[in-house]
Amino acid sequence: MPETVSPADASKFTVLVADDNDVAQRLCKRVLEKAGYNVIVAMDGLQAVDVALSQRPSMILMDVAMPGIDGLEAMRRIKAEIPAMPIVIASAHSMASDTDRFLAAGADKVLSKPFRLADLVAIVGQLAADKK
Amino acid sequence: MAASTLWNLRTFHPARGGEVTGVSPGTLPLAARPWWTKSLVRRATPFAAIAAVFAVQAAAGAGPVLAFPLYLTIILLTALQLSRLESLETAVLSAIALIIPTLVKGDPPGDVATAMLLALVLMVASLATTAVVLQVRQKAAIAQRRADEIAASEERMRMMLEAAMVGLALIGDDGKWQQVNDRLAVILRRNRDELPNLTLEEVTAETDRPALAEALALLRGGDIVRWEGELTQLRGDGTRVPVSLVISAAPGRASGESLLLVQETDISARKRLDGLRDCLVAIRHVIVSGFTWEQAVPQVLGSLCSYLGWDLAQFWAADHDRQALRVRHIWHREPAGFEAFREESQATSTPMGVGILGRVWQSGVVAAVEDLSHVNDYSRSEIAQAAGLNSILAFPVVDSGVVIGVIEVLAAHVRGIQDDEVTMLSTVGVEIGQFIRRSDITQALRRSEADHRAIFERSPIGIVRISSDGELVESNPAVLSMLEYDFVALRGNAWPDLLRAYDQAAARQQLAPLLAGIPSASSVQIRAATASGKWLWLQLTATSIPDSTGRPEHVLVMIEDVTTVRETSDQLAEALESQRNANANLEKLDHTKTEFLSIVSHEFRTALTGIQGFSELIRDGGLETEEVRAYGGYIFNDADRINRLIGDMLDLDRMESGRMSMRSGDVDINEVLSEAITRSSTSVASVDFESDLDPRLPIVAGDRDRLIQVVSNLVNNAVKYSPDGGKVTLSTRTEDGFALISVADTGLGIPPDEIGHVFERFRRVRSGAAQSIPGTGLGLTIVKQIVEMHGGKIWVESAVGHGSAFHFTIPLAAEDSPLQRRHA
Numbered sequence: 001m002p003e004t005v006s007p008a009d010a011s012k013f014t015v016l017v018a019d020d021n022d023v024a025q026r027l028c029k030r031v032l033e034k035a036g037y038n039v040i041v042a043m044d045g046l047q048a049v050d051v052a053l054s055q056r057p058s059m060i061l062m063d064v065a066m067p068g069i070d071g072l073e074a075m076r077r078i079k080a081e082i083p084a085m086p087i088v089i090a091s092a093h094s095m096a097s098d099t100d101r102f103l104a105a106g107a108d109k110v111l112s113k114p115f116r117l118a119d120l121v122a123i124v125g126q127l128a129a130d131k132k
Numbered sequence: 133m134a135a136s137t138l139w140n141l142r143t144f145h146p147a148r149g150g151e152v153t154g155v156s157p158g159t160l161p162l163a164a165r166p167w168w169t170k171s172l173v174r175r176a177t178p179f180a181a182i183a184a185v186f187a188v189q190a191a192a193g194a195g196p197v198l199a200f201p202l203y204l205t206i207i208l209l210t211a212l213q214l215s216r217l218e219s220l221e222t223a224v225l226s227a228i229a230l231i232i233p234t235l236v237k238g239d240p241p242g243d244v245a246t247a248m249l250l251a252l253v254l255m256v257a258s259l260a261t262t263a264v265v266l267q268v269r270q271k272a273a274i275a276q277r278r279a280d281e282i283a284a285s286e287e288r289m290r291m292m293l294e295a296a297m298v299g300l301a302l303i304g305d306d307g308k309w310q311q312v313n314d315r316l317a318v319i320l321r322r323n324r325d326e327l328p329n330l331t332l333e334e335v336t337a338e339t340d341r342p343a344l345a346e347a348l349a350l351l352r353g354g355d356i357v358r359w360e361g362e363l364t365q366l367r368g369d370g371t372r373v374p375v376s377l378v379i380s381a382a383p384g385r386a387s388g389e390s391l392l393l394v395q396e397t398d399i400s401a402r403k404r405l406d407g408l409r410d411c412l413v414a415i416r417h418v419i420v421s422g423f424t425w426e427q428a429v430p431q432v433l434g435s436l437c438s439y440l441g442w443d444l445a446q447f448w449a450a451d452h453d454r455q456a457l458r459v460r461h462i463w464h465r466e467p468a469g470f471e472a473f474r475e476e477s478q479a480t481s482t483p484m485g486v487g488i489l490g491r492v493w494q495s496g497v498v499a500a501v502e503d504l505s506h507v508n509d510y511s512r513s514e515i516a517q518a519a520g521l522n523s524i525l526a527f528p529v530v531d532s533g534v535v536i537g538v539i540e541v542l543a544a545h546v547r548g549i550q551d552d553e554v555t556m557l558s559t560v561g562v563e564i565g566q567f568i569r570r571s572d573i574t575q576a577l578r579r580s581e582a583d584h585r586a587i588f589e590r591s592p593i594g595i596v597r598i599s600s601d602g603e604l605v606e607s608n609p610a611v612l613s614m615l616e617y618d619f620v621a622l623r624g625n626a627w628p629d630l631l632r633a634y635d636q637a638a639a640r641q642q643l644a645p646l647l648a649g650i651p652s653a654s655s656v657q658i659r660a661a662t663a664s665g666k667w668l669w670l671q672l673t674a675t676s677i678p679d680s681t682g683r684p685e686h687v688l689v690m691i692e693d694v695t696t697v698r699e700t701s702d703q704l705a706e707a708l709e710s711q712r713n714a715n716a717n718l719e720k721l722d723h724t725k726t727e728f729l730s731i732v733s734h735e736f737r738t739a740l741t742g743i744q745g746f747s748e749l750i751r752d753g754g755l756e757t758e759e760v761r762a763y764g765g766y767i768f769n770d771a772d773r774i775n776r777l778i779g780d781m782l783d784l785d786r787m788e789s790g791r792m793s794m795r796s797g798d799v800d801i802n803e804v805l806s807e808a809i810t811r812s813s814t815s816v817a818s819v820d821f822e823s824d825l826d827p828r829l830p831i832v833a834g835d836r837d838r839l840i841q842v843v844s845n846l847v848n849n850a851v852k853y854s855p856d857g858g859k860v861t862l863s864t865r866t867e868d869g870f871a872l873i874s875v876a877d878t879g880l881g882i883p884p885d886e887i888g889h890v891f892e893r894f895r896r897v898r899s900g901a902a903q904s905i906p907g908t909g910l911g912l913t914i915v916k917q918i919v920e921m922h923g924g925k926i927w928v929e930s931a932v933g934h935g936s937a938f939h940f941t942i943p944l945a946a947e948d949s950p951l952q953r954r955h956a
Contacts, residue, residue, distance in 0.1 A: 023742035023766045030749065065734060092737035093730065113737050114744035117752075 012038035013128040016057035018048035018074065019090070020066040024113070028061055028090075028120065035121045037128070045069035052078045052085065059127050061111070061120075064091040064102070072105045079106050086127045090115070178222045181206045182229060204257060223258035227251025299375075299396035302382060307331035307348065310391070319375060319398045322368035332394065337364035337372060347379060351392055357381045362399065370546055374403045408556045411439030415560055419567040424575055432564065433463035433539070440553065442541035444470055444521060446477055447529075448489060449537040456481035457489055457538055465544075473519040476512050487511055489538050492526045496535045498558055500525040500549040516542060523547035527557040531565035539564070594691030597677075600684055602631055602647050614670075614693050616663035626663075633658040634672050634689075646674055646687060657694060669698040728893060731909070735777055739770040780910040784893070787917040794921060798831045798945050799839055801871050805862045808843045818856040824863035832871045833945040838918045843875070845911045846938050850877035853936070869944050870924060876937035882930040890928055891916040915940075 015037050017028045029039045040057060042048035044066045052060055052074075060078065064071035075087050086109075089102040094112030102110045109123050185202045206226070231247045293300060299316030301309050309327040317324040320335055336344050340363035347359040358380040364372050375396045382391040414435035422428030433445035444464035448457040459477045464470045485494040487509050492499050501507050501524050504517055510524065521542040529537040539561065588595055594611035598604050604623040612619060617626050635645040637656035644654075655673040662668060671694040679685035746763035749755065755763070786792040802825045809821045832839075843862075850860040854877045861876045882890060893913045919926040919940045930936035 021738055021741070023770060024738070024745075026766070027742060027745040027749075031745070065738075092734045092741060094733075094737060095730070114741040117745060117748050 012036075013059075013124075013131065014038040014040060014055075014057040015124055016040050016042060016048065016051055016055070016060040018042040018045070018051075018060060018066070018071065019063035020044055021063065024063065024090075031117050031120055032061075032124060035124070037124060045071060045074035048074045049077045053081055056082070057085075058131055059086040059088065059124065061088050061090050061124070062107075064089060064093055072102070075106055086130075088123055088127070090120075175218070178206055179225065182222075182226050186229060204254065220255065220259055220262070223255040224251075226258075227254050230254070297397070299394075299398075301327075301394045301396075302391050303332050303394055304392075305352070305390060307333060316394075316396055319373060319396055320365060320367055321371070321373075326368070335365050337366055340364055344377075348392070351379055351381055352390060354381070365396075371548060372545065373398055373400050375399060404550060404553065407439045407441065408553060411435055412556060412560065414439060416563065419563060422567070423571065425564075425568045425571040428567065428571070429461045430463055433461060436539070436541055436557075436560075437463060437465060440541070441543060441547065442525075443544040444473070445539060445541045447537060447539050448482065448493075450493065450535065454484070456483050457493055458482075460537070470519050470521075473512065473515050473521065476515045480512065482511075488524065489526050489540060492528050492538050493535050496528045496530060498525065498527040498554045498561075500554065502549055503546050520544045523549065525549055525554075525557065527554075527561045529561045529565045529568065531569045536565055536568065594693075596627075596689050596691065598627075598631075598646075598687050598689065600647065600686060602628075605686060611691055614662070614668070614691065615660070616666075621663070626660075630658070630660055630670075630672070633660060634674070637672075646689070657698070667695075668693050669695040724893075731893075732777075732781070735909070736774060739774045739777075742770045743767050743774075777910070780914060784910055784914050784917065787914065787921065792917075792921070794835045794838065796833055797836060799834045799836045799942075801832055801839070801864055801873060801942065802827070802829055804836070804840055804843055805864065805873070808840070808847050809862060811844070812847050812851060812860075816851050818858070819851050819854050820857075820859045822859060822861040824861060826863075826865040829864045829866055829871055831945045832922075832942040834922045834942055835918075839922075839942065842915045842918050842940065843873070845915050846875040849911065849938075850875055850879065850936075853877060853879035855879065858935075866944070867941070870941035871944060872939060872941050874937055874939045876935060878935040880936075881932035881934055882928065882936055883932050887928060887930055891926070 013036075015028075015032050017025055017032070017039055018041070019025045019028065020043055025041050025043075029041060032039045040051060040055060042051045046068050048060065048062065048066075048071070049069075051057070060075075062071040062075055066074075069077075071089060071091070075089070078085055078087065087107055088109040088111055089107040090111040090113055091098065091102065092113040099110045099112070108127070111120060111123055185206065189202075206222075227248075228251070230251050231244065235244060235247075293313050294315075296313060296315055299313060299319045301312040301316050304310050308329070308331050312324060312327050314324070317327065320327070322330075322335070332348070333341055333344055343361065344363060347356075347361065350356045351359055358378065360376070360378050362374060362376050364374050367373055376399045378395040380393050380395075382393045415432050418428045418431040418435065422431070429447055433447060436442055436445045444462070446459050446463075447461040449460045450457055458481050462474055462477065464474070482489045482493070484490055488499050488501065488507075491497075501510070502522075504510060504513050504522050504524060507513065510516070516522075516524070521544055523543040523546055524540065525542075526538050526540045528535040529539060539557075588608050591608055591610055594614050595608045596604060596611055597606040604627045607619055607622060612622060615622060615626055631646060634656055637658045638645055638654075641654075641656055643656065655671055657669055657671045660668055660670050671692045673690040673692075675688045675690075676684040677686050677688055743766075746766050750760055750763055783792070805823060805825060809823055812819075813821050847860065847862070854860060858878045860878075861874075863874045863876075865872050891912050893910055916926050919942070923943045924941040926938065926940035928936055928938050
């Protein structure tokens with residue numbers, strides 16, 4: 001298993017990628033790092049909450065279907081602590097009703113899997129621009 | 133004869149009418165007469181005569197002797213008339229008169245003596261004569277008195293006969309009337325002169341003639357001397373009169389002819405009154421004892437005819453709409469030729485106010501015609517007369533002042549109609565009217581009662597009536613057949629139990645007990661046994677029936693056998709429940725399907741995320757060779773995963789829809805397991821494999837490829853969920869005709885809340901360390917399908933942290949299979 005937690009580079013916009021799927025995790029990490037963002041990862045919901053609270057990433061890219069607590073529960077817990085934390089739900093549950101469900105649960109953006117790489121970069125880029 | 137002559141003499145001397153005083157009773161008394169005039173004349177007359185004789189004697193100078201006969205004559209004449217005293221007085225005075233001239237003249241004593249003698253003779257003669265005359269006269273008076281008495285008696289007798297209320301007559305041997313009195317002529321309404329030409333039998337009604345003839349024969353034969361009877365006689369005007377007849381033998385005449393004395397009394401008045409009274413009594417009796425007018429009407433009409441002497445009676449009833457009268461009932465004497473009249477009557481409908489009947493209907497007043505030949509407003513007049521019907525009377529039948537019908541009576545002869553009969557029939561009409569209404573009401577009541585009784589008797593619903601103290605009073609047949617009891621057994625044995633059961637059931641429903649007074653019908657259902665021990669569900673609906681004071685008098689309980697209903701409803705409830713379950717299953721299925729789609733799409737998209745993302749990276753270029761190779765590997769894995777997913781889904785669908793073909797053959801399970809171990813051992817290094825195979829395990833019947841799929845799937849799962857250094861054990865043994873195969877691991881184990889779902893689609897244990905274990909989520913579902921298609925079962929035992937053991941059974945092959953023999 002590659003290094004799952006890397007110390008955040010304070011100077012950079014840091015994205016926490018929470019996804020139990022190894023392939024998806026690798027893809028996001030590769031694309032976002034190439035786009036110039038700092039990427040940290042979590043393998044499940046509980047880990048995502050821990051990392052988010054301890055390392056305070058700039059934003060979170062959160063899968064939903066994860067073992068333990070799912071992405072939505074993790075988001076609820078994180079938002080309870082850090083309400084302003086931007087969280088993008090990236091899920092293969094990509095029906096219209098799912099998107100509404102995620103937004104209602106508090107997601108800032110929703111990214112349906114599979115996604116075009118440009119879309120991923122655009123969403124993160126927009127949030128990064130908002131932060132500045 | 134002498135008496136009669138004297139009587140005759142007397143009658144010719146009206147001046148002496150006073151003399152008949154003693155003879156003729158009833159004449160004025162003597163004292164009433166002016167006695168002094170006649171008496172004076174009477175007394176003076178003889179003396180005047182004697183003085184005249186003296187005067188003539190003196191003038192003629194004749195001697196006393198010469199004058200003596202004259203004196204004697206005078207005295208005798210006087211004596212005829214006078215009483216003895218007057219005669220003596222006259223004689224003495226005459227004698228003195230004889231003597232005085234002799235003495236005065238101074239005649240010789242011889243003359244004086246002669247005169248004295250003469251005077252004496254004169255006195256004696258007059259006395260004797262007077263005595264004789266008086267005697268004669270006395271006898272004559274007695275005879276006269278007797279004759280007068282006879283004459284008076286005759287007169288009285290004659291007056292009596294003529295004035296008698298009894299008709300009297302004599303008939304001779306020829307039967308003809310000989311002497312009749314006025315009364316008889318009046319009774320028979322015949323001329324007194326006409327009767328001697330008729331016989332007694334000829335004036336007697338035909339029907340009575342034989343009896344009369346027999347009586348006359350007996351009387352004439354001397355067998356009886358007196359006969360009494362009542363019979364009808366024919367009057368001169370054609371009417372009939374009932375008479376009471378007494379015939380007695382009279383003493384024969386000199387001619388030897390035997391006479392019969394006939395006494396007749398007109399008893400028509402009595403007969404009529406008797407008839408009226410008897411008729412009224414008879415009709416009232418019928419009315420009082422009759423139930424319905426229909427039953428009573430023949431007797432009523434019959435009574436009218438037989439008691440009042442009518443021959444035919446008809447009851448005409450007014451229509452409901454009061455448009456016409458129509459004949460409802462006819463009664464007539466038998467035998468009679470009234471058919472034509474009867475038919476005509478039945479064909480006739482009489483409007484109000486038209487004809488005799490119509491007028492009676494309209495006016496409510498009795499109408500009578502004694503002789504139909506004199507009327508022209510009776511439509512059936514000709515037919516009536518042809519049938520011999522001559523008199524008619526019609527009276528209204530009145531109910532509460534409304535004429536509801538007319539009764540018409542007709543007589544086969546001209547019949548007198550009296551006021552009292554009319555009055556009586558008016559009364560009868562009112563009484564009949566009341567009776568008809570009463571009978572209508574009674575009939576309506578009876579019908580109503582009968583209807584209710586029929587409802588009670590024939591009701592398919594059981595009905596019982598119980599008294600206010602719970603005693604069973606009445607039960608309809610439905611109850612008895614339902615419970616298979618007779619009434620006595622029901623009342624004595626079964627009813628108390630039913631009552632108790634009712635109260636218990638009522639208590640459960642917060643209803644009042646049966647006897648507490650049930651305000652409105654309320655139902656309970658109870659379980660009750662019939663006499664034969666069959667258990668029924670009975671629905672009891674009770675209602676209190678109050679008496680006139682409102683106090684509950686008894687309770688009506690309706691009993692329905694609701695066993696079928698109850699069982700049906702139970703079945704229905706079951707059916708509903710199963711339907712509900714089926715619906716729930718369908719919903720679940722629907723939900724499962726949606727969930728399935730959602731899961732499948734999620735699985736595909738998850739796999740596609742890598743494929744799409746990494747292929748996009750490769751396409752955009754600028755990658756290191758190593759990176760391209762790694763990314764190609766990711767893409768291949770996910771594509772392979774998608775392929776397997778599609779394969780599993782298609783397999784499962786084929787199995788579930790029954791389209792999966794199974795090749796059945798002999799399979800050596802031990803061999804299959806050994807191969808699986810060998811294959812896995814070479815590819816998986818982190819897990820140890822053990823086998824505990826029963827060497828005597830018989831051959832099983834099945835599809836070898838599918839069984840390999842089952843085993844490899846279970847082994848792969850065991851490997852996947854086992855940590856490094858874990859152990860996977862495969863074992864076989866024989867059990868009850870099945871081969872029992874187990875695949876056990878020392879892996880993560882399945883949490884208790886998941887263990888029931890492991891064979892469901894996409895149910896993957898993803899908690900804890902299991903989360904990252906790949907799989908389609910369809911493997912165990914397919915395994916279960918294959919095992920069950922072989923006729924076996926699969927189940928799992930597991931404990932979290934200790935591992936899981938999957939067991940499945942496959943039926944053994946038949947004994948004579950080639951492999952089986954080889955093993956043996």
